[in-house]
Amino acid sequence: MQDYLIRAVTVEGHIRGLACVSTRLVHEICHRHGTAPTASAALGRALTGGVLFGALLKSHQRVAMKFEGNGPLKKILAEADSDGSVRGYVAEPRVDLELKNGKLDVAGALGHAGLLTVAKDLRMKEPYQGIVELYTSEIAEDLAYYLTESEQIPSAVGLGVFVEPDGSVSCAGGFLVQSLPPSSDEMIRKTVRQLEKLPPITELLREGAHPEDLIELIFKEVPYDVLEKRPISPKCSCSRERIEKALLSLGEKELESLAREHEEVDVNCEFCRENYRFSKEDVGNLMERLMSQEKILH
């Protein structure tokens, strides 16, 4: 199955539901970063959460979420566009903990004291930013807590990633359900009742559930319309030009010592691990560019 997301809303417009299967993109990004199983589950949940948050945006908007805790994983980053592309990484990809109650211990890896920061580029003058404390450090509840507390939108989020004994990700996906204004207590009650009955999402995904099946289970008692189906995929926004800009920002002295000490300078994108190589001559050209810019400024 290809990865995709669907967006649905109840016929009377009180509840919005998003659901996605993200197995391929989670597998690919985890593979690129060489994550150990616990780190794969944590990154996979954050990436899937990113996809769901991205689908709430208008076109050309972006969202970035950063989970920082006092556990060995240290930091998880996930960024998504409104068009369904997502990228992300964990600070310590080799983190692997003992199973806890038969499950990968994502909360133990992230740690309990910490913050979730959600930044949105809404194409306005100032980026929007909201910060909450980590709630359970299981990722899904933290995102629901953020939406409910910081954005004041009552929400439920479910995320699942299954990592095989050989370390590969065999399924990933999730859902996001929100109450829309004007809220209906009856609809919220019905939806909550369905959510409480929902089997673990990883179990559903392993049985081959599609996003449509997840929405059907959640909205069982309530008529709804599927508004959209869209592909989702891993995509990074890095480029040689952006890396050059980062090198230029180091300044003349730093560039000079780089050129003096190295035959080649290798820069890896922290999001996608893509390698950008700069020869002594390339670095020299950057220094010349920097000096000519300074001349123009003076």
Ligand SMILES: [Zn+2]
């Ligand atoms: Zn990249």
